[in-house]
Amino acid sequence: MIKYFLKRLISILPVLFVVSILAFAFVHLLPGDPARMMAGTDADEATVEMLRKEMGMDRPLPIQYLTYMKNMATGDLGKSLRTKLPVYDEIMLRYWPTMYLAITGMAWSVVIGVLFGAAAAVYNGRWQDYTAMLLSVSGISVPQFWLGLLAIQLFAVHLGWLPVAGYTGKFSELILPSFTLGATVAAVMARFTLSAFLEVLDEEYISTARAKGVAEFLVMWKHAFRNALIPVVTMVGLQFGFLLGGSVVVETVFAWPGIGRYMIEAVGVRDYPVLQALLLLYSFHFVFINLLVDMVYALINPEIRYE
Amino acid sequence: MKRVILTLLALTLLAAPGYAGTKDIIYASESTAKSLDPHDTSDTYSGAIERAICQGLMGFDKDMNIIPLLAESYTFNDAATEFIFKLRQGIKFHDGTLFNANAVKVNIDRMMTGKYKRSSLMKPVESCQVIDDYTVRFSLKEPFGAFVNAIAHPGSLILSPKSLETYGDEVSKHPVGTGPYIFDEWVSGDHVRIKKNPDYWKGKVNVDSITFRPVPESGSRLAMLRAGQAHYIFPMPAEMIKVAENDPKLDIIKQPSIIERYLIMNTRYKPFADVRVRQAVNYALDKDSIIKIAWGGAAAEADSIIPSNLQFYKKQAAWPLDIEKAKALMKEAGYEKGFEVVFLTPNASNRLRATEMAQQQLAKIGITGKIESMDVASFYNKLEGQKKDDANPIPFIGFGGWSASTGDADWGTRPLISTDAFPPAMSNFGFFSDKKVDDFITAGLASASPDARKKAYADLQDYVWKQAPWGYLFVDTLMAAKVKNLKGIYPMPDGAFLVEDAELTD
DSSP: OOOHHHHHHHHHHHHHHHHHHHHHHHHHSSOOOOOOHHHOOTTTTTHHHHHHHHHTTTTTHHHHHHHHHHHHHHHHBOOTTTSBBBHHHHHHHHHHHHHHHHHHOOOOOOHHHHHHHHHHHHTTSSHHHHHHHHHHHHHHSSOOOHHHHIIIIIIIIIISSSSSSSOOSHHHHHHHHHHHHHHHHHHHHHHHHHHHHHHHSHHHHHHHHHTTOOOHHIIIIIIIIHHHHHHHHHHHHHHHHHHHHHHHHHHHTOOOOSSHHHHHHHHHOOOOOHHHHHHHHHHHHHHHHHHHHHHHHHHGGGGGGGO | OHHHHHHHHHHHHHHOOOOOOOEEEEEESSOOHHHGGGOOOSSHHHHHHHHHOOBEEEEOOOOOOOEESSEEEEEEEESOOOOEEESSSBOOOSSSSOOOOOHHOOOOOOHHOOOOOTGGGTTTEEEEEEEEEEEEEEESSSTTTHHHHHSSSGGOOOOHHHHHHHGGGGGGGSSOOSSSEEOOOOOSHHHHHHHHOOTTTOOOOOOSSSEEOOOOSSSHHHHHHHTSSSSSSSSOOOGHHHHHHHHHTTEEEEEEEEEEEEEEOOOOSSSTTTTHHHHHHHHHHHHHHHHHHHHTTOEEEEOSSSOOTSSSOOOOOOOOOOOHHHHHHHTTOOOOTTTEEEEEEEEEEHHHHHHHHHHHHHHHTTEEEEOOOOOOOOHHHHHTOOOOTSSSOOOOEEEEEEETTOHHHHHHHHHHHSGGOOOOOSOOOOOOOOOHHHHHHHHHHHHHOOOHHHHHHHHHHHHHHHHOOEEEEEEEEEEEEETHHHHHTTTTSSSSSSSSSSSEEE
C-alpha cells in the first residue's frame, strides 16, 4: 500500500518537470516586451533598456530557464517584475483567499448538487425531477460573470443584504462569490448524482430489499444513496480543479484578492516570474488532485493497487 | 409578537454598518497600485495615491495648472539652463524630519542615478546644488524650457531622506512625505489605505482615512457605489451612464482628459508619405460617429495635435467630414483606385470598435484592409519592432493614444512626431519627419520664458495640423461617479485625482 503511494508520488515529478519547461516556453513565447510594459508607454528607450538589463531579459532563453530552475530548487521563485516583491510572498497573500472561495464553493455545491440529484432520482418523472434538472441545465449554461453581476444587483444593490465585492475577512463577503463559483459545479453534481442514483435503483439488491419489505425510506437511504455516492466522491476531486480555474472569472467580478485575478493582471503586464509560478501552481493542483483521487480509489478498492 | 419583531428590527438596524460618525472614504478604481515609490512608478494610478502622501516642489491643481507646493517661488536664466527654487520653511515630513534643501538634493540625486522608472525626468540635469538651507539650484546640460513641468510631475515627489536611508528601495512599501495623508497600509493586489495627517502644513484635513480599493469589473464597481459600499468610482463605465444618471444618490463627474487618440500612418513610405493622402484620411474620418458609437460619447473631437488641457495648446479648425474632397485629394496624389493597408489595434473592445469604424469609413475613399487586433503588449511590441530602413514596409494604420503626463506641449509632441523619436528611442511609430516640426520643437525648449515657448508651440500646432501626420480622432472625456455627500475629490485630466480637499458631509 505504502509502496504504491510512494510510486505514484514519484511519478508526478517528471510531469512537473515537463510542465515547468512548457510554462517557461509558453510565457516567453508571448509577444510583448515586459520591460516596455513595466516602463509605461511614455517612457524613453534608456528606461526600457535599463529595466531589460535589471530583469535579466537580455540573456539567452536557455540560460534564463536554468537560472530560474536553480533558484526554484532553493525555494526562490524570483521577484515580481511589477512590484519587485518576492513572487512567493505575493502568491501566498492571494492563495488562501482563493482556497477559501474554492472550498466554500465546493462545499455548498456538493450539498445542493447531491440533494437535487437525489431528489430528481427519487421523484423521477415528477415535478421535483423537472425543477431540479431545469435548474441544473441553467446552472451549466449560464456564464459565471453574468450570474455574478445578477446576484450583485439583486442581493447587494436592491436588497442590500450582502456586500458587493472585495474581501476583508468577513464571512458575508464570501457568500455571493462562492455561490457564483459553485453554481456550475452544483449543476454538474446534480446531473451526475441523478444518473448514478438511477443506475443503482436498477440494481437487483434494491428490488431484493423492497421485496424483503424494507421501508422505502430505508431502501433509498441505506441501499441506494450510499452506493450511488461512490462515483460522486471521485467527481468531487475532479471538479475541484475546474473550480480553481473558474475562480479567474469570479475573482475579477467580485474584486476578490486571489490568484485567479492575479493571473489576469500578470498576463496584462507580462510579469514573467509571476506567470510561470502561477502556471506551475495550477498544474500542480491538477496533478496533486488526480493523485489524491487515485489514492482514494486505492483505499476503496484494493484491486487497483496491484495494477 | 409585535414587540419581538420590533426589537429584532431595531437590533438589525443597530448592527448594520453605518457611515455616520466615521469619515472614511472608499475609492474604487479599475487599477491596482503597483508601487508607492514615486521615483519608480510608471502608472498614473499609483502616482495619484503617492500625490496624496508626498508632495513635490511644484505640483498641479485639478486643471493641471502648475502651482508651487514645497517651493515658494522659482527663477530661471534666459537660456533655460539654470533653475533656482526657494523652499518653504517649517514643513516636516510625517516621520518628523525637517524639510529643507538637503532633503531635495537627496531625492534628486537618487533619481539621477538612472536606476528608476522616472529617472528620465532628471535626464537634463547636470547637478543639483544646495545654496543655503532653503534654496536649491538645478544646472542643466542643455536648455530645457519644460523643466518646471518635470519638477511638478508626480515622478519628482520628495520623500523623507530619513525614510530613504532606513528603507532603501523598500521605500516603495513605506512612503513618507509631507502631504495631507499619512501612509497606513498596503495589501499588495488589494487595497491601499492612507490616513489623515493631523499636522498638515496647509491646514485641516477633513476625512479620517481613504481606502483605495481595486475593483476591475466595471459593473461591480458601479454596484458598490449604488449599494453605498464605495463613495467614489473611477472610471465610471460609459455604457452604464443611464443607470447612474437615474440614481438620485449619485453625481457623475465629467472631465476632459489629456489623452489624445489618433490613427498612426507610416508616413516615411508611400502612399502615406504624400501629405495629400494623409489629408484625405482626415477628411474621410467621421469622428463624431466614432465617438458616439465606439466611445459611448465619452470624448470630444480633437482640435489640435495636443489636447486642450496641455500647456500652450492652440485650437485649430476641425477637419470636416468631406468624402468628395477626400476622393479628389486621393486622385490628385495618384491613388484614385485606392490601396491596401493593415489596420493594427489593441484588442480592448472600444479600440477595436473604433478601428472597425475607421476601416469602414476609409473604404469609401478606396483605403481598404484587414484588421489585426492584439493585446496591448503585443501591439507595442509590433510598433517598436519596426526598423527605420525596413525594405518593404506594409502601409499600416494603427490606433494610437498618448497621455502627456508632464502636462506640457513638449511631451505631447516631441516623443511622437520629432525625427529623434523614431522607435525604439521614443514613440514616433509613423516615422514622421519634418525639418520645420523639429525646429519648432527645439525652439519650444530653448527658453523657459512662457511667451517664447507659447509662440513656438503655436507655430508648431498651426503647421503640423495641416501636415496631418495622424488621422486625428478625439480626446477622451474622463468619467467618474460619486455619492452626493462626498465633496472635494477631483479627477485630473491625466486620469489621476486630487483628494486633499475631500470632505464627507452627513
